[in-house]
Amino acid sequence: MSEPMAGQAREPAGAGRILVVEDEPKLAALLRDYLRQAGFRVELQADGAAVVGQIRHQPPDLLLLDLMLPGSDGMEICRQVRQFSSLPIIMTTARVEEIDRLLGLELGADDYICKPYSPREVVARVKAVLRRSQPEGLAGGGLQLDALSYRAWLDGRELGLTAVEFKLLALLAGQPGRLFSRSQLMARIYPDDRTVNDRTIDSHIKKLRRKIAAIDPGAELIHSVYGVGYRFEQRSL
Structure with missing residues (x-):
């Protein structure tokens, strides 16, 4: 798990917690920094095989999940998570032909973002999905x-x-x-x-x-x- 960069303010303790699963270190760090600037707490994970256990142990408020990962791909992770949790999931992918399956009825992702993408777009999508997933007081x-x-x-x-x-x-x-x-x-x-x-x-x-x-x-x-x-x-x- 990555630590905050030198001189960077830690995110507020009460903010929503985002688990970013991305095996490209530079991209993962960029997403972390933008999400923290938006007030979220962020954890990074690069190993697909470790994701499901991590979520069971400490569920995040939202999972930002890359499709292509070492250990276990994003689709398999999504399937496994949906067996025990309804936490919001946003998939990221460069494989446009997989989009229908990402949001398919058998998989259950809440949204997808195509690579290459703007980090600002990712932050906006995260906020939108979190709003939709919180019906309290609806x-x-x-x-x-x-x-x-x-x-x-x-x-x-x-x-x-x-x-x-x-x-x-x-x-x-x-x-x-x-x-x-x-x-x-x-x-x-x-x-x-x-x-x-x-x-x-x-x-x-x-x-x-x-x-x-x-x-x-x-x-x-x-x-x-x-x-x-x-x-x-x-x-x-």
Whole structure:
């Protein structure tokens, strides 16, 4: 792990923590410096084989992950992380032909950046993904979520959700318009590898829709894409 350069101020202790996985030392140092200037705490890792264990031991707030790495490539790391964590992941790649797979339903990256890129663009993307991934206090289209109490309100009326229903709604509403496959939803709602099937997610979605319709019969917040999964769309008030 790299130490701060001489004369460089250490990042504030309360800032979000970013794990940068990049095996090009100069590029990794450049990203570290720009992210620190933006107020983030930064850790560097060059060995792909060490990433999953590091995340299990001390999860970051966001993973900035290069596709081509020694030890284990970015796609395999992303797959493994998604089996136990929903932490935001931004992939970086020079292989444009892999972009569809990076954001594919079977992989679950939150965003990608093509090389060569501007470090300022990386900082902007990191901030944007972190904003989308934090639904606490979310208010929009009459919907409000409180992640501390696992309570949700629509038009000021409480929905009365179970913990699983709340997690599902928070995940979908945290990234409006993003399509999640059933397998992605299962991995993030049930990160402890318990045995569930596609119908479990469908059942929770059905109950969520019923509770939303009890408050606003015309609201279509959760949309299904046949054979693929679900996405959230805000209402226009």
